[in-house]
Amino acid sequence: MNRLWTVRGRKLSFQLDRRMVTVILLLLAANAAAVILCTGMGSTFIRPLAVIRTFLGIGDPSDSMIILTLRLPRVVIAIMVGSALAVSGALLQGIVRNPLTSPDVIGISGGAALGTVFFILFCSQLSIRYMPLSSIAGAFAAACLIYAFAYRRGGVTPLRLVLIGIGIATALSAVTYMLILTASFTPTAVAVKAFTFMTGSIYGVSWKRDVLTLLPWFAVLMPAAIFYARHLNVQELGDDIATGVGSSVNAKRTMLLLISVALAGSAVAIGGTINFIGLMSPHIARKLVGPAYGGVIPVSALIGSLVLLLSDLIARVAFLPLDIPAGVFTAAVGAPFFIYLLYRHRNT
């Protein structure tokens, strides 16, 4: 049996890995099921069938009000934020060739969080549309800072990058806390909001404000990531070989880094610093479809979205009427997973 399907058109022909197609279809189904669960569960339970009827436009009007206005935006945000973080992590792991990095571990998310909090505190007269810009600027500044500090004697070693990144991450979160705590209004209410944001959470999102703010970034960056991912395969061979086979390594790498940073930045703008998704998802993806980035990127995205959907569902439903930041649950799952990763990579 052939592992590959060949698709031939008049102008275009390509081959599809069977396994990859199967995995993607299965994950799409799992995501769809998660979406139905997430929109159905909550303080009012709506049966899956009724949810599907609502999506088809033939549901109960009171159901559709709960589903379409209250729960669906949150679900859409979870999908976008989860997949953006996952893809950002996958790209980053490819770029620095270290399987244990992710935007939250090495401080890129921290920079984005600082940018976001800065925007919330000082640019409140501007439209929220500009918030991702501020976050991405923060993420980008943090990435530059980390890279510059880690650069020594013509190179950046993974160890130095990770060490510096962790140090910078600690400092950035301290500065963010300082901004929050010294802000010139009643501390507690704002601080609770800001701390919730720092843990990573997606409550109270709305179509108009959050979904429409994130969507343009997502729509541009995600295809760019999938398109550029193939260059990572070449880079994995090492800089010399990559240059030898004709890849303009540095330009491509910069582009990939930009995409990764912007994805993390825009995700943090809406979802806050949600830990561990960027670290976990690429690993699960590689386990499922092998190391080629053409498959890893889309599969990571689907896994990231699934993880965040489920985390947010637990966060919302398990402790009713309390709404816990979803980041707590990604951390609860992510830390044991990280231990497993350390164990697997124990001799590298």
Added chain:
Amino acid sequence: MLTTRIQKTTGLLVSLAALIAGIIASIAFGVTDISWHSIAGSFTSYTGSQEQLIIRTARVPRAFIAAAAGASLAVAGSLMQGITRNRIASPSLFGINAGAAFFVVAGTAFFGAGSLSTYAALAFAGAASASAIVYVLGSIGSDGLTPLKVTLAGAAMTAFFSSLSLGILLTGGQTFDQVLYWFVGSVAGRDMSIFWSAAPYMGAALLLAFFLARHMNLLALGDDVAVGLGQKTVYIKLAAAMAIVLLAGGSVSIAGPIAFVGIIIPHLTRYLVGLDYRWSLPYCAVLGGVLLLAADIGSRYIAFPKEVPVGVMTAIIGVPFFVYIARRGDR
């Protein structure tokens, strides 16, 4: 830098003087300016005036807590760098502070722990669990405790514990207000009884650390040499680990998780007096106190009249040092 015994002793005395000056400055400076006269008066002829009340209930405990937490964190960092042989080892980066904080938060929220002694006990338990986890994780694999693995494990455990703590805090509602500042690391607004609840443990652990100094010197030669010279390295490491847990846990229970003191000061003392732990540990204790006192005094003015938690100050001061150390880290 300081080579002879006389120089080292003089240096230590100067540092001690700086520590005392720091304590006095911490008592004197702040939002309410207090005259020297009434500071002296609050100890010699206590009248119960507003100023004297501030001094005795707020400023004095604050100064002592800062000094004790700074000393403990610095000594803990030095011991950790010694036994893991990793130059960026420190209670905050290796998840120990976050673990202690998590246990305190969880104990308060779920088991209604309210008394000061349970606070300290919880912090010790958390520090011990976190350090055990990170140590085990960092040493998985044939090449043992590599800097990369242990650092990543520490970062992951920090993220894990602080996410859980924040989750608990955010759902707790009312307790949030009280622990907010503490959670970022602060020495403000607590009284002397908090200090006394942890001081005996921290004092005992400091003494234990000083007692271990000679053995730490041997350990620094490498496990093989130390064993060859007849040292029971396992016991020394265990004793050091116990001291670390008491020092880090104690400082978290009085001041919250404060970062970077445990990294900066041991490096500074190594630069000042070299590798001999018999000198560097006392220096760590004194200079750690000085650093945290200075950071705390600075934190009162950086966003005047609002106060910034001292943990923020140490993080801001700490980064340049940290970057320098990490860049030198792997040659």
